[in-house]
Amino acid sequence: MADINAPAPPLLVIEALQVRFGGLQAVQALDFSIGAGELVGLVGPNGAGKTTTFNAISGLHPPTAGWVALRGRDITGLPPEQVSRAGVTRTFQNVRLFAELSVLENVMMGAFCRGRCGLLAAMLRVGRHRRTERRARDVALHWIERLGLGQYAAQPAVTLPLGLQRVAEVARALAGEPCLVLLDEPAAGLNTGEKARLTELLRVVVADSGCALLLVEHDMPLVMGLAERVIVMDFGRKLAEGTPSEIACNPDVIRVYLGA
Ligand SMILES: Nc1ncnc2c1ncn2[C@@H]1O[C@H](COP(=O)(O)OP(=O)(O)OP(=O)(O)O)[C@@H](O)[C@H]1O
Ligand SMILES: [Mg+2]
8 A cells, every 4th residue: 555654756856867979978877856846956067967967858869878757757758848748848058039929929839838739730729729829828928927027028039138038938938837947057148137136036936836946057156045955067977966055065066166
């Protein structure tokens, strides 16, 4: 009989993950897990394998070996749209919005990815797909308002400053109603004020949606102030893992960051 007191399995489990590009081991022997609603930082020097890890989880570049499980279900190597439908959405290191589409249309794309009837049918507004479109619009508008983009909803995405484009990408990821969002350097290129605002918004996201966030970021004060737990990668491997204060005084981490 199942033990009702047994702890729930972690939301995401990565086991022995490996990604090879020819002779280069970009990610190797990587293990970590994320709990439901957790805010975890993933840091490391340039080329450490952070984006490659995101690509392996999200199906953009499947791993060479290893496993990715979401709520106990094996999602290793599934194509991106299936990973997103399973509940993992993401943002990109270089913003990937449709430049000419409005902010609302961009964010609705995230919601369509979640729907079962497919983007094309929904866009063509055939039959029952009108309902999907209405639902997508409602979810998109919710996150647009919640993240302070209401006044820009009808504007082409390309007309927004970078800081707001990055927020729009977060809104698009949330419109997929995920249980986990992978954020790849959401603060890159932002000024101090924009970073502070983004930090507050990410707190709002976790509190409102209850979804977990895995945050890749080079801005260490931002990560240390936001994450409950931090994973450090170097040369494709996990170098350290712990609370921000444990990580801040870990000699291996200090060595990597100071280059000593
Ligand atoms: N498509 C690819 N083909 C070949 N090599 C790649 C490819 N993508 C990444 N790499 C290499 O894999 C390694 C890890 O790259 P990755 O982009 O994951 O690092 P990162 O930790 O995200 O770095 P950054 O902080 O600079 O974004 C690097 O050596 C990179 O050059
Ligand atoms: Mg990267």
